Amino acid sequence: MPRRAGHDRPRDPGRALLSAAAREGRPALMRPILLGLAATGCGIAQAWILATLLAALLGLGEAGWTELGMAAALALLQVALGVAQESASAQAGEAARSGLRRRIFARLLAEPPASRPAGEGATLAVDRVEAMDGYFARWIPAAALAVTAPLAVAASAAAADMVSGMILMAAGLLVPVGMAVSGIGAAMASRRQFDALQQLSGRFLDRMRGLPTLVIFRRQEDEARALDAAAQELRSRTMRVLRLAFLSTGTLELVAAAVLGCLAWRHGNLAAEGHPAPVAALFCLLLVPAFFAPFRAFSVAYHERMSAQGAAAALAPVLAASTPAGLLLEEVPPSVTLVVDHLTHRPDPGRPLALEDVSFRVLPGETLVLSGPSGSGKSTLLKLLMGFSAPDSGRIALNGRDALALAPAERRRLIAYLPQRPVLLRASIRENIRLSRPEADDAAVEAAARAAQVAAFTDDLPAGLDTIVGEGGHGLSGGQRLRVALARAFLRDAPLVLLDEPTAHLDPGTEALVIESLRRLCTGRTAIIASHSAALRARFSRVLELRDGRVVAPRRVATP
Numbered sequence: 001m002p003r004r005a006g007h008d009r010p011r012d013p014g015r016a017l018l019s020a021a022a023r024e025g026r027p028a029l030m031r032p033i034l035l036g037l038a039a040t041g042c043g044i045a046q047a048w049i050l051a052t053l054l055a056a057l058l059g060l061g062e063a064g065w066t067e068l069g070m071a072a073a074l075a076l077l078q079v080a081l082g083v084a085q086e087s088a089s090a091q092a093g094e095a096a097r098s099g100l101r102r103r104i105f106a107r108l109l110a111e112p113p114a115s116r117p118a119g120e121g122a123t124l125a126v127d128r129v130e131a132m133d134g135y136f137a138r139w140i141p142a143a144a145l146a147v148t149a150p151l152a153v154a155a156s157a158a159a160a161d162m163v164s165g166m167i168l169m170a171a172g173l174l175v176p177v178g179m180a181v182s183g184i185g186a187a188m189a190s191r192r193q194f195d196a197l198q199q200l201s202g203r204f205l206d207r208m209r210g211l212p213t214l215v216i217f218r219r220q221e222d223e224a225r226a227l228d229a230a231a232q233e234l235r236s237r238t239m240r241v242l243r244l245a246f247l248s249t250g251t252l253e254l255v256a257a258a259v260l261g262c263l264a265w266r267h268g269n270l271a272a273e274g275h276p277a278p279v280a281a282l283f284c285l286l287l288v289p290a291f292f293a294p295f296r297a298f299s300v301a302y303h304e305r306m307s308a309q310g311a312a313a314a315l316a317p318v319l320a321a322s323t324p325a326g327l328l329l330e331e332v333p334p335s336v337t338l339v340v341d342h343l344t345h346r347p348d349p350g351r352p353l354a355l356e357d358v359s360f361r362v363l364p365g366e367t368l369v370l371s372g373p374s375g376s377g378k379s380t381l382l383k384l385l386m387g388f389s390a391p392d393s394g395r396i397a398l399n400g401r402d403a404l405a406l407a408p409a410e411r412r413r414l415i416a417y418l419p420q421r422p423v424l425l426r427a428s429i430r431e432n433i434r435l436s437r438p439e440a441d442d443a444a445v446e447a448a449a450r451a452a453q454v455a456a457f458t459d460d461l462p463a464g465l466d467t468i469v470g471e472g473g474h475g476l477s478g479g480q481r482l483r484v485a486l487a488r489a490f491l492r493d494a495p496l497v498l499l500d501e502p503t504a505h506l507d508p509g510t511e512a513l514v515i516e517s518l519r520r521l522c523t524g525r526t527a528i529i530a531s532h533s534a535a536l537r538a539r540f541s542r543v544l545e546l547r548d549g550r551v552v553a554p555r556r557v558a559t560p
């Protein structure tokens with residue numbers, strides 16, 4: 001079909017995202033604009049009353065307590081309107097950001113696990129969305145008011161004195177030209193400053209994470225010097241943005257001073273011959289600050305637009321990605337028959353196959369122990385079952401359906417997974433366990449903690465399960481972290497259980513207790529446990545031995 005010129009030209013996705021969000025938040029955005037216009041109206045009325053009072057002081061008219069009272073009341077009203085406008089702006093910004101953040105979160109959660117680095121997801125959902133605040137809270141109201149409020153002021157001036165109104169109108173047309181010229185430079189400098197800031201924060205986060213390693217290798221001083229250089233770079237770029245911003249403000253002040261000069265010259269000349277309308281003259285002079293105030297707010301908010309556009313360009317592709325669809329298994333809760341058929345996978349093209357022609361079947365109620373030396377492919381197999389990546393060839397079927405065709409949310413519903421290096425969040429042990437089933441009550445969490453032998457060490461802690469652990473499980477030993485993560489699998493109550501080294505780092509006594517709990521967990525479910533532990537292998541009947549990614553010999557051992 002021929003494309004129509006102009007109408008369906010592809011739009012910048014970042015700008016399209018900002019416009020769509022602004023359209024959605026229009027009712028909330030209208031409030032600060034209307035309040036700003038009301039404040040401008042108030043300022044115009046106040047200027048008229050002040051002009052009357054000043055004229056009376058100069059003996060050019062009459063005014064009394066009524067005018068003075070009205071001026072005070074209008075000043076108070078203007079302050080109240082200003083406060084209301086600030087709060088409405090903040091609310092509009094908050095509403096727009098929370099809507100965007102919800103959508104971004106939903107998209108990120110719908111993505112296959114590990115499809116993007118965790119830090120990137122966090123930056124998208126937190127920093128990038130935060131960078132939008134000024135756009136909605138300040139830029140949009142300021143841009144709307146920069147067009148409407150000066151018009152209202154100039155029209156009021158024209159009503160009092162046509163020539164003064166025309167002078168203001170002419171200045172109003174000049175201001176955007178001056179601001180555009182200095183604004184283009186400021187926009188480019190601001191973009192460069194944004195890049196420098198991003199590089200510095202990325203580098204800082206990375207080095208903070210690796211601080212213990214840097215200290216061990218005595219690299220901390222070199223890294224501190226590199227960070228210092230990056231900070232200096234950011235400082236010089238920030239100064240450049242500020243210089244250009246001052247230039248833009250300077251242009252505005254220059255035009256304002258010229259307008260004031262023109263008005264003073266006109267009314268001074270008229271006054272020399274006895275001014276026909278002294279109140280109108282003072283009114284026009286007093287209107288000058290009110291005329292330029294919206295332009296000043298616009299100029300201050302300009303850089304907000306720049307940072308929002310940068311953030312929107314990063315968010316737009318995430319929001320535009322289609323939601324992964326897929327099959328759902330009918331049975332709720334289902335029991336799962338897992339079939340792995342001739343699975344072959346090479347995670348790195350430059351290295352040997354991690355899995356080669358692996359086939360097996362696990363029925364509901366069965367537990368398969370994956371055994372084999374380090375690097376034999378156990379974790380790779382579990383990750384493929386989790387859908388972290390697609391196999392190069394072969395098939396994984398759950399109840400006869402291709403696992404790849406399942407909706408990601410459905411796969412998560414079916415599987416309880418313990419990774420080899422589980423992640424604990426900075427929260428209480430109880431909250432960390434409850435992550436796997438947020439609706440679980442305290443009794444269920446405590447039962448899971450007992451089953452995973454978490455209670456064995458939390459019982460000795462003053463705050464018990466409510467003990468706060470640091471980021472990444474800081475403050476717990478390797479074995480304790482693992483048991484907290486294992487408790488999640490107990491709480492999960494999923495039909496398919498995949499556990500990667502669930503008894504690593506445990507002493508033989510605790511290991512024996514955990515294995516007993518695992519037997520209870522796996523009863524009636526479909527389970528695969530990757531483990532080096534001889535004690536664990538001995539307690540389950542089916543063992544699949546892997547070596548260099550290939551099945552060595554499936555064997556059955558008698559259940560003790």
Ligand SMILES: Nc1ncnc2c1ncn2[C@@H]1O[C@H](COP(=O)(O)OP(=O)(O)OP(=O)(O)O)[C@@H](O)[C@H]1O
Nearest residue numbers: 347348351354373374375376377378379380381420
């Ligand atoms: N993302 C990856 N990129 C490149 N190579 C990988 C990747 N993941 C796994 N491998 C390689 O695949 C092979 C199998 O690794 P895998 O982690 O599955 O072994 P494992 O049996 O779980 O070992 P361990 O018992 O030490 O956990 C190894 O040679 C590993 O280096």
